[in-house]
Amino acid sequence: MSAARWNRARTLLTQPTTHAIFRPVAIRAPIQHHLGRTSAVATVAARTQDRWRPWMMASIATAGVLSWQLSQSLVEAESQARPATVIDEDSKVEFPTIIPSEDGSPARLLGLGVRKITFLKVQVYVVGLYAKASDLDDHNSRFRALPEVQKFQRTDTVSSDTAFRAIVQNPIELVLRIVPVRNTNGPHLRDGFTRNLTQAAKHQKLDDIENEEAMKGIIEFKNLFPKGKINAGQAMLFRKSPDGSMSIELDGEVLGTTRNTWLIESFFLGYLQGENPISGKARDSVAQGIQDLLLQ
Template identity: 35%
Template sequence: MFRPNRNILNRLSRLNIAQKVAVTRTVTTTTIAQKTAWTSSKANRIVAYATLGAAGLATASYFNLTNPVYNEAPPSPEVVEDPATKLLFPVYLETDSVKKQLIGLGVRTVSFMNMNVYVVGMYMVPGDISQLAKLSKWKNFDKSKILESDECAEEFLEQPFDLTIRLVPSRSTNTQHLRDGFVRILTQRMRDQDLTEDEEKVILKAIQEFKSNFVSMRVKKDSEFIFTKTREGGLKMIYEGRHLGTVEDSWLAKNFFMCYLNSQSPSSQAALNDFASGFEKLLK
């Protein structure tokens, strides 16, 4: 029998969840395998945490899931715990009524302060994953192709895939801080590319629109940003279920994701490593 995760029980205590759930389970595996879509709303996440706190959490191995045997009570949702921050990520995420699977996750760290800032997880529609092997640069894929070159990532992001980055702060912050970090990286990526003056003007306009979508406010630890590269090529941003805006610019959408898939200076090396391993496992 799994013992309840103390971190999650502490969260439940702070949330004043009063319902006591008595559960007795015998589990024959160390993975949790119910395929449950996780929505963006905070209310549903709290309910899921309540289930996890009562039943106990086994960190899911999200590519080789097997079915546990229970004596009673329904299965728990699948989640993965980031080892650096203990933040939880669902294996399946639903955005705009589309179910997506976790590819990998990792923490962004400010190295000179040795401080964890946030955790990012990347999600992809399962049906699109099967299309990756058909791409020329993804044939005979191994993770070194992502870690040592940008060619696979560039080809990947040129496709009309519906992709999502789920970003969860590991400490309280504000939207200005996050916004300025994104704008700085995107602007530098623009400067590093061979673009015409007219192309730069269009891109700068898109970056400015993206910047304006960040409403000035405090951002709590363990809250949720959802950034989606739509099939049409736009970049949609949601915070705690609130749509903050969509910028219809393919350069912006692609380069936002390249911030995390860039092999030379990714925003999170831990995330890039896990993305590469995730793709390798999925394409075996």
């Protein structure tokens, strides 16, 4: 090799090579660029969330208020649909639609009507029948589940009498609420009730043993009545308990209790039977109440 060519080769070998040098900055720069974009996006999202957070919280709060208002409106609508009292159209006596049952839960009015002395057309008292609201609303309750009740037909005396008898004879709480139209006294009301019961015993053609049991019940019943004055508007409650007893209450005070099965059934059925009920208006009203109940 000539000296000139050797010198040229040595010069090329000693020159620095640039294309093969690893430059970390050349790689780090794109990573920092993408990280910077990600950070910027996260910052914008955080700022956007902070910007809309008050609105979102206000929306959640508003939704909660609207939900509560809706539930309150439904409760109010339900209470408005069922008035607190009803007025007997003949006597103008006012009756509550709800009274406490034996355990304190609500008992609901099924129907009411006035009792009149027929030949004088004198109004004596108003009677209403109540049953526990749970028995009326629950389709599996003893009241609603009775086959006789499910077949109830208001215009069919046979089916309605059968249903009323089943209701009274089963362990279902019922309350007869009786309110005098004018001032009276315990003996006067007592005599009217016992007269109806005595007529029922004769009509049923009881044998000697049954008749003796009925007379014992009537005597026991008579002894439970107060002797003093009972003012117009004072309420007497005859409460048939699921345990088979019946108590008599006056203005919330229990006067006494009887467990005579014949008396309890005859007393309630006297207002519910289709033939010569004590109050035809009450019987028809209760029958309509049950018919409406079954259509719900």
